[in-house]
Amino acid sequence: MAVDTPVRRPPEKVGGRSGLLHRVSGWSMRNAGFALAFWVLALTAITAAATVVGASYDNGGSLPGTDSQRVGDLLTAHQPKGETGSVQLVLRADGGLAADKSRIASMLAGIGDLPHVASVADPFTAPGSVSQDGRTAYSTVSLDVAASDMPGADVRTIIQRAQAIAGPGLQVEAGGDLARSASESYGGVSEGAGMLAALVILVLLFGSLLAASIPLLTAVFAVGSTLGLLVLASHFFPVPSYTAPVMILVGLGVGIDYALLIFSRYRHELLKDGVDRATASTRALDTAGRSVMFAGCTVVIALLGLLALGLGTLQGIALGVTLTVLVTMLAAVSLLPALLTLFGKRIERSVRKHAAKQRRTPGDGWRRLAAGVQRGPWVPLVLGAAALVALSLPALDMRLGFADASTDDPAKTSRKAYDLLADGFGAGFNGPLVVVSEGNQAAADALGQTLAADPGIAAVTPPQLTPDGKIATVLAFPTSGPQDAATSDLVQHLRETTLPALESQTRATYLIGGSTAASDDFATAVSNRLPIFVLVVVGLSALLLTAVFRSILIPLKAALLNLLSIGASLGVITLVFQQGWFGVQPGPIEAFVPVMIFAIVFGLSMDYEVFLVSRIHEEWRRTKDSQAAVREGLAATGSVITAAAAIMIVVFAAFLLSPDRMLQQFGLGLATAVLLDALLIRCVIVPAVLRLFGDRAWWLPRGLDRVLPKIALEKD
Structure with missing residues (x-):
């Protein structure tokens, strides 16, 4: 495009002022x-x-001085490989999953060979991975890289490979933050x-x-x-x-x-x-x-x-x-x-x-x-x-x-996985509280027993020690969903009443993390x-x-x-x-x-x-x-x-x-x-x-x- 010949004259100094502008x-x-x-x-x-x-974005964020930040720092410090990402595969069969056990095993084995996949849990052998009615199960695909370093294309490959076995009577969906972000653009x-x-x-x-x-x-x-x-x-x-x-x-x-x-x-x-x-x-x-x-x-x-x-x-x-x-x-x-x-x-x-x-x-x-x-x-x-x-x-x-999969479009696989888990395992399954115990094994066992007795908690997992044996982690599943105000009230009650009383008895330190705690x-x-x-x-x-x-x-x-x-x-x-x-x-x-x-x-x-x-x-x-x-x-x-x-x-x-x-x-x-x-x-x-x-x-x-x-x- 042709342009005009610039007018060559010095700019007027209005009012005699001349500055950087x-x-x-x-x-x-x-x-x-x-x-x-x-x-x-x-x-x-x-x-x-x-x-x-290329970009090197960091979505980790930090909340200095908060319990949830201390939980994250402790887990990172005591895990030999640091924190890595994961994808959750959710399976549902109205007639029961037992009939599709061989197809599911073959699919999981294939996913184990994909790039950045460190391990794939077998839902039929992992404790608590199958619902009581036998119709819903989940498998955790553990990765060898942090979630921020996992290529979106590789996540989509995992989802596509898993959903390839879906058909009449068998539904396969993918959940977790990586599954959510992989489908967004x-x-x-x-x-x-x-x-x-x-x-x-x-x-x-x-x-x-x-x-x-x-x-x-x-x-x-x-x-x-x-x-x-x-x-x-x-x-x-x-x-x-x-x-x-x-x-x-x-x-x-x-x-x-x-x-x-x-x-x-x-x-x-x-x-x-x-x-x-x-x-x-x-x-x-x-x-x-x-x-x-x-x-x-x-x-x-x-x-x-x-x-x-x-x-x-x-x-x-x-x-x-x-x-x-x-x-x-x-x-x-x-x-x-x-x-x-x-x-x-x-x-x-x-x-x-x-x-x-x-x-x-x-x-x-x-x-x-x-x-x-x-x-x-x-x-x-x-x-x-x-x-x-x-x-x-x-x-x-x-x-x-912080919005989770419950606010996603109902047509997205992450939302379907969320709903399937809530239906099969309870409303709080999608947002467990991560409770860390700094003390001996007796203190960790006391933590699990105390949490299990709380009416706001539906279930707890056995304490899991880190490889160095210095801290133990208990997952507590609330009776309410992650976005419910009742879950936030539960976190506040545990932090202000339940855990301080337990600390005075065991002389241990207890901290609550997880998505709901981090939001609070x-x-x-x-x-x-x-x-x-x-x-x-x-x-x-x-x-x-x-x-x-x-x-x-x-x-x-x-x-x-x-x-x-x-x-x-x-x-x-x-x-x-x-x-x-x-x-x-x-x-x-x-x-x-x-x-x-x-x-x-x-x-x-x-x-x-x-x-x-x-x-x-x-x-x-x-x-x-x-x-x-x-x-x-x-x-x-x-x-x-x-x-x-x-x-x-x-x-x-x-x-x-x-x-x-x-x-x-x-x-x-x-x-x-x-x-x-x-x-x-x-x-x-x-x-x-x-x-x-x-x-x-x-x-x-x-x-x-x-x-x-x-x-x-x-x-x-």
Whole structure:
């Protein structure tokens, strides 16, 4: 494609300021072709390096100081080979499995010869592997590698070989985490659907495919580069595998959003009389560009606030998404100016042509909306706040955990295996408690007897000593399922009452691990550290807003409304995923989803806050008329905010198409928060609040004014 000849003129230094932003964007405009080539080469080189090196994701996570973490550390330390993965094969014959014993034995022998298979248990000889009615049995396929190192293709081969003997009267299914993950694939369908919908919205907004492609292209370069960097970083930091899809989800939304905000201001400046393309680019970067940089910093602060929680899994995700936002910010102020320079003439022609077709003055509808809200601000304020509070209430009953096969699609083999085991061996069979005893054999025997006598436990296995004889492990099968609240209550009762009493008698140490215990530990750790996290994120963000807008009320208003939008989004995902609205399989909310949504949404909410309020502040500084400033600020940004929000909503909502439940929760939570924030809060509640504040909105005590640094987002 032919490109325009770049306009060779130095960027205007608005207000006489020149900083890093001006130097980076100015260099990109003066050397547009080289800047674009740099991004192309960077993307190519990073992608090639990531492809050659490959990813080294770590899904282990850590919960320092918790019982479940200590159980995992003990088992790893006392097992000679460390912890290895396994696949569970479940067999069911309504007429009894005895008639198919030879076929089953032949199948298991064949699986024993497959790659990475260390051993295959015979269900007919292993104790407790056949149900009392003789119709259900299971075989554990032990692997010689950790679950994270087991290739998905080899897991699928095991499943296919096992199911080859299935037929009338004999059902064979595969269970366990490896079986679940082997059939899942992120596939790119969600990302593709989101990008296509975003392109349609941008074309409708700008009336030009070329103009619409600029923000989208900027986001694609940023996300593509960051994805490769994430793969490389996984060799140096513990990064979970699900960081990549979360990063893509946030990166596409934020990348398009940032580029759109700058491009919209560029388009606005182009339509002014006597403004050429170079000046329009400089002014857009000096206003919207500064807002984007500031908003990006608030997102980074919110994400880095997750480090205060001290949870390994969250830290890996936080660092990955933070890297995404940083690269996106860099692309917005370096790649985007280069594209505006290279394609500026064609963009200007399409912008002027599209503007000429519009019959109304831009922003008239938003002025009328703002004026209507200002005439009676209490009604929209009270109704809007009541709606947010009502949506937030279900979040008070949110139950955190980790989804297991019980929440899978009923058609998946992992879900079928789960149901077969629950039916044949009891509801608690799919989530046994792993109880470790540090003491002598008598202490281990006492543990087994005590657990067997508990009414909440259906069965226990005999104590199994590790090869070094230093610890013993007992599996306790609850009478309730892994996702039932009764199982969590059982864990708490054992830890707080039963085991401490037994420890005082035997002088041994007892610890409870397993999936349910780990979920409870994670939820407790998050709950205990959440106040620090909220204080760090809200406090630093409010301090930045105070410095920018020289106001006390604006940051307080922003913090409160952001918390309400986050609460409402968490309430919605609780209704859908925990209470099972719209036919969704009910289950717990993934334990780290709420804090991730809090960090991401709080940062993204600041985007619209900064973009809208900075324009209102700009008008107020020029006219000193607070009501007119609100009307003109909303008129200038309303269409851009709604378009940017619409793009984020479709990008986030597209992840509801993902087969992964965690990504579905992320997508719904983020889409809901952006919808409420952009339409209800920014376009209705904020104008109402600012009408009530009046000129007091911009008041700052003189002492604080002298202490705070001055951070300017608008032209002097």
